Amino acid sequence: MARRNIVKMGDPLLRKICKPVEKFDEKLWQLLDDMKETLDFAEGLGLAASQVGILKRVCIVEYDGVLYELVNPVLVKSKGKCVDNEGCLSVVGFRGMVERPEKIDIEYYNRYGEKIKFHAEGYFARVFLHEMDHLDGILFADKMVKKIPD
């Protein structure tokens, strides 16, 4: 495993639309392993592949000690609205209040290409949505209703 460099806001890589994964091969597993090592070192809640310069629809979330590896995730259903604070490993110096759905149903593939259906609520749902936004080149800073000094 190897830790990878996290690109920061201002880098055009963060603004690209990422491409779907087609092969669930060792190269993907290496990417996922490296992303976990990078996330753990940075002490974040989630990381998207575009944040380490790989323009694939891959992101990871680590929540309550459980690691979720999402490949080609899609939002299937959402309900409600809530506003809460967010930060990002690619955004240095500030956090922001962002409105997001309160409950979500998502579908994604795990590293072996098996389809997973998942329901999340509250801040847990927020972390997934934040990471999934990265896959479309969107940062929380684009959506924030209020900027908060870090």
Ligand code: CO
């Ligand atoms: Co982020």
